Amino acid sequence: MLFNSISFLIFLPIVFTLYWILNKNYKWQNILLLLSSYYFYMCWDWRFGFLLLFSTLLDYFTGLKMANSKNDKLRKFWLTLSIVINLGFLGFFKYYNFFVESFTDFFKGFGLNMDPWVLHIVLPVGISFYTFHGLSYVIDIYKRKIPAEYNFVDYAVFVSFFPLLVAGPIERATHLLPQIQRKRIFNYDQAVDGMRQILWGFFKKVVIADNCATFANHVFANADHSSGSTLFLGAVFFTFQIYGDFSGYSDIALGVARLFGIELLKNFAYPYFSRDVAEFWRRWHISLSTWFRDYLYIPLGGSKGGTWMRIRNTFIIFVVSGFWHGANWTFIMWGVLNALFIMPSIILKTNRKNMEVVALNRLIPSYKDALQIFTTFLLTVLAWIFFRAQSISKAFAYIKGIFTKSFFTFPDFNKEALGVLIIIAFFMSVEWMGKDYNYALENLLIPHQNTSAKRARFLSIARWVFYAFIIMLIGLFIQTKETPFIYFQF
Incomplete structure (x- = not known):
């Protein structure tokens, strides 16, 4: 079901x-x-x-x-x-x-x-x-x-x-x-909050993940005949597909649990706003990352045994994490690649640097934060290619295809793909506005105790208009066929 x-x-x-x-x-x-x-x-x-x-x-x-x-x-x-x-x-x-x-x-x-x-x-x-x-x-x-x-x-x-x-x-x-x-x-407030998170989870899955999958699947299936720009955009589509799919499931799960008066562990914390790979892994699939930290990394010695032990233990947990995802060498390579990406911060002991929310209580990030987020996102896109590819050789061929002169050409996409890119931009804007909270809609357009009655009425109307807009998008973009969540195979 x-x-x-x-x-x-x-x-x-x-x-x-x-x-x-x-x-x-x-x-x-x-x-x-x-x-x-x-x-x-x-x-x-x-x-x-x-x-x-x-x-x-x-x-x-x-x-x-x-x-x-x-x-x-x-x-x-x-x-x-x-x-x-x-x-x-x-x-x-x-x-x-x-x-x-x-x-x-x-x-x-x-x-x-x-x-x-x-x-x-x-x-x-x-x-x-x-x-x-x-x-x-x-x-x-x-x-x-x-x-x-x-x-x-x-x-x-x-x-x-x-x-x-x-x-x-x-x-x-x-x-x-x-x-x-x-x-x-x-608890009425808890149940309403659960319904709000369920709505956002459905939006992530039905509107973002399933529609990104249409184009990502097409590009990965025709990688040999696609331009570098098309291949890169296909990888970006998959990057948002897997995030929308998995974090969407988690949002629905947490929201449903709240309907029964139960709070589950938070599993995602806006990972694509991370400023380095170490921060990304504190924000992506949090329950698995902390599981490996507590039951594998720390028992192996954690970070107490010097640089060599930190490097060894980091590689072990990333390889095991990759293998946990499935029986394919591509997942192991994905784990190894993430271990390599995180190595500079492990060696330089800067892996605990970005612990707070980026641009906390600010709408606009600093130039430095923006550049770090962009760089980390590109590394993440590169790693996801191995996760999505059918074999390591096809993953390398895909990456090789990106880094050609055709990367500077216009990607081969139709107006439907452009529409999905616009929806992704809207999605990430909402996520950015909600980044200081547990999930994007938790505090969006909700009045506080000190809010005036007039403004509270305005926010209430705006909030319900926004919810209606989200439901409309779900109705417009929903696929005719039920699509399983990616992580069901793991």
Whole structure:
């Protein structure tokens, strides 16, 4: 079931209504959320539900075993068992064919032909996300950061809560479980804020991502016959496609969760306004970046062991991050490239330089900020080419095609593409105006306590006109066919 589907637009109001009818007992609400989440997940393939249940039971019981054991060796055994089985399932479903084919290609280089046993495996939707939910839970129990959860329903809701189940954000038990374990009271302002964020998420997905995809797909499919300027613009279209698609999903997920009185972790913070690559990775897919920081980078020694250790650990987390995204060498190369881009700031220890919001409380950035944002954006566009290309060789050929004399020609695009570029400019303008807040529409045209009554009425009218305009754009630009979110494949 897709967020941008008719079935979800039917599913959500039904669950929302039943949920708040049961508001006198949060335990019944949790049971409803659990059943609804499994239904939501099994709409893709009913067999996926059994894998999700197995993963949930595994981490639930290993968590209890660690909590009830005073023997450190035994606790480590249960932790290791959970990690091995979780990563084993993830590796089998996601990477089995990749390793077999890579192994075969390696021996072909020595003139040895092999007949590999390739399996036709259906990748369970969201397996990378809920696997990491469970892993963070058992690791935190092992480190005694949190107690084990004895209520199975509460823990199962933490793992399977439907807004975040298939594409995140990757939640932590320290953040989500306490919200599941207490009574939720309907908050009108929170629900309205959730609806506002859902609207912006739909705009990102339907208007920005899906329409950028039309042109990006065309250019990448015809890269051999396109000019340098067309190739560059195609890469720019994909850059906005993946941002609109993934951050749009996150906005919808966070907004839907607010309808149920639950706050999820923020996953995006205007990454294309970053002034260096280090800042970009503090703002892009935040829940995954912080997961790797806490459970891989820091255990490896973090930044405490000198320059060499910082370089080594940075490369490890970027390679692993690339591999997490999928079974293709292009993702690994994308990770390596980002590691190379961030290296100067790691070596010079300037990676924590740009921590505040760019041009905070200002409409116009400084020339320096503008130049840094532009440079970082170009590096990001270059890296996304490897993410989008079917192979590393095609990615290099694509980049080579950009850096030709034809780069200075007019790109081969029609008026529809020009219309999408205008919409992108509007989109980024709204994002810029909202950059000081959690999402672009959070405070847009909303009066404050000190606002006069006359101005408050004006802002109210302007706000609803703006919302109507956004809804109109969604209606005008919506694709006739439901398109899945990119990160569903990860």
